Amino acid sequence: MRIFLTGGTGFIGSHFIDQAHAAGHEVVALRRPGSQPRLPLAKEPHWVDGELDGDHTAALQGCEVLVHLASHTPNPPYDTLERCLYWNVVASVKLAEQARAAGISRFLVAGSCFEYGRAAERYDAIPVDAPLEPVISYPVSKAAASVAFLALGRQAGVRLQLSRIFQVYGEGEQATRxxxxxxxxxxxxxxxxxxxxxxxRDFIAVQDVAAHFVQSLTCEHIAPGEPIVRHVASGRxxxxxxxxxxxxxxxxxxxxxxxxxxxxxxxxxxxxxxxxx
Incomplete structure (x- = not known):
């Protein structure tokens, strides 16, 4: 399978590239000019240099699935709400629309457990349909992105999975965490x-998070136009x-x-x- 990946130089993205290649997939990965993977890769993907909000129509041709792992300021200190909303919602949806126009009908989108915000404490175990009540810029933007992507999945009739990641840790993680x-x-x-x-918290190893996205690539468990939300967590x-x-x-x-x-x-x-x- 030919994958178009965002966030390929990031913490989770570096592990995803290695696991996707090991599973026999081809990866086309978007990166900001000059950025390098968090970890040495066993095999380099086909790198596409550019910003998330650029025109990637040519690079998207022939790809079968969009895996969207890129995220703007996921660790404190968070950027302003305006900039988080621009990159995590506006620019991200713009890329998804380009992917759809290029014929891609499978979308795997990374969300965040922090989207639940204050609602989280009302549950012993948070269901995927719990209300989203974030109060800080980055989680607010990720919650808004969730709403936008789920709407896009329904409107466009594509197979779309939103995976909210819980407390991921491991090699390549930002040093201050x-x-x-x-x-x-x-x-x-x-x-x-x-x-x-x-x-x-529910702590999950980064290798298991990457494996979740690799295992979901076919999207066969998702009906077109009926996007689903999943939690990526250890259950412990x-x-x-x-x-x-x-x-x-x-x-x-x-x-x-x-x-x-x-x-x-x-x-x-x-x-x-x-x-x-």
Missing amino acids: LWPSLRRAALAGEDFPMSAGEQW PQRLIDFAQHWWRHWGATGRLIPGAVPYRPGEVMRLVPQVD
Whole structure:
């Protein structure tokens, strides 16, 4: 299968390229000029240099599925709401329309668990049809993108899956996030100050997230014009402190974890746990 991929130089995208190639697929990957993959790739895709909002009509020809992993400022500090809405909604939908005009009828779109926002804490396990109540720029833009893509799927009669990704971690992750920060401190023999860690999350390895998208490529489970939403999660929720302690032991850390040394973020969602199929 010939795939048109966005976000190919990103954290999840780098793993997706390797797994897609290993499965025998061909990957055409859009990247910003000068950007490089987070990880060394076993095989390079056909790179297309350009911005998300450019004209990619020629590169889309012959592709069978659009895998949209690109996302604008997915990690704090988030960009302004205006810029998040432009790149995550306007530019993304523009590309999807180009893909549809090029004959692509299968769409796999990455969403975010943070789209649920305040609604998350009303559920022991969040259903895929829970209301979206984000309050910060990036999650707001991803929620708006979800609404737009689901509408496009219905209106255009294409096969479209929106996959909301939960707490992904692993090789290639941004250095300031929890798992890489823990590893750096553990291997350096340093103490690690952190929040009290009572947040409930569903942590999923990045390899499993990439595998989810590779396994969904045929879209055979989706009826045309009837888009679906899926959760990409492990199904094993745990407290953040338990996750940290597991990896601290795994790396044989000699320093100390110091829970409670860092305050929770303003508006911290304390329970973000999905229903999984």
